Amino acid sequence: MNKTLVISLSVIGGIVLGAFILGAGFFLGQTAFNPGRIGAYGMMGNGSRGQGNYGMGYGMMGGNRFSEPAATAPITVEQAKQAVEGYLNRLNNPDLELSEVMVFDNNAYARITEISTGIGAMELLVDPQTLTVFPEYGPNMMWNQKYSHMGGRGMMGGGFGMMGNVFNNSTIMTVTSEDALKIAQQHLDQQFPGYQTSSEPDPFYGYYTIEILKDGEPAGMLSINGYSGDVFLHTWHGTFIEMWE
Numbered sequence: 001m002n003k004t005l006v007i008s009l010s011v012i013g014g015i016v017l018g019a020f021i022l023g024a025g026f027f028l029g030q031t032a033f034n035p036g037r038i039g040a041y042g043m044m045g046n047g048s049r050g051q052g053n054y055g056m057g058y059g060m061m062g063g064n065r066f067s068e069p070a071a072t073a074p075i076t077v078e079q080a081k082q083a084v085e086g087y088l089n090r091l092n093n094p095d096l097e098l099s100e101v102m103v104f105d106n107n108a109y110a111r112i113t114e115i116s117t118g119i120g121a122m123e124l125l126v127d128p129q130t131l132t133v134f135p136e137y138g139p140n141m142m143w144n145q146k147y148s149h150m151g152g153r154g155m156m157g158g159g160f161g162m163m164g165n166v167f168n169n170s171t172i173m174t175v176t177s178e179d180a181l182k183i184a185q186q187h188l189d190q191q192f193p194g195y196q197t198s199s200e201p202d203p204f205y206g207y208y209t210i211e212i213l214k215d216g217e218p219a220g221m222l223s224i225n226g227y228s229g230d231v232f233l234h235t236w237h238g239t240f241i242e243m244w245e
Helices: 003-033 077-091 177-191
Strands: 096-104 108-114 120-126 133-135 202-204 207-214 217-225 231-233 240-244
Touching: 077 096, 077 108, 077 120, 077 133, 077 240, 120 202, 177 207, 177 217, 177 231, 217 240
Parallel strands: none
Antiparallel strands: 096 108, 096 240, 108 120, 120 133, 202 207, 207 217, 217 231
């Protein structure tokens, strides 16, 4: 075989192999982090619009047969608070404060609000194994008009939404808090009889997040889009343990 051809093929083979290794490393790096262990049926298992379940698989609340078991010991409230406060300090935004922590066996959930408005700014998760704090996926990324790079004009400059969710520029949502509670309860009655919503939805920029109760105790969460009324179940938490407000 021509020596020049052999050298050329060797170079091309090296480039292809290097690209494969790089791609594999990126994939493993992404999957190894596995924040929150999303649920047995994957991220986009049951997408629908209107009053249906928008994405994120079939799992839902604590004790649900569809949820994956926790892979490590649960985090404590104090550990979660300390980790989130460190995260907020790095953001260096004095208008943001931690207002709620809910500990589940898969992760800890934190609600961050604006001090000046009282409106929810973002939702965070804390990994119980690494204590890593990161933005919650789902509505917090796709529907948050102010603090998400996917859903709004926020932290990384993004555009106006993802996957067709283009929002009104107004901070006044067309779906009221009463509407959101009604839509959420209708969805629970249809899909998960015996579960109820909490009495007060937490408003964010573009959506509401509502706690789900079973016999008066927290069992999970769902979010309602503030313009379309889409329902999005938070399927990644697992079994509720304790909370702080």
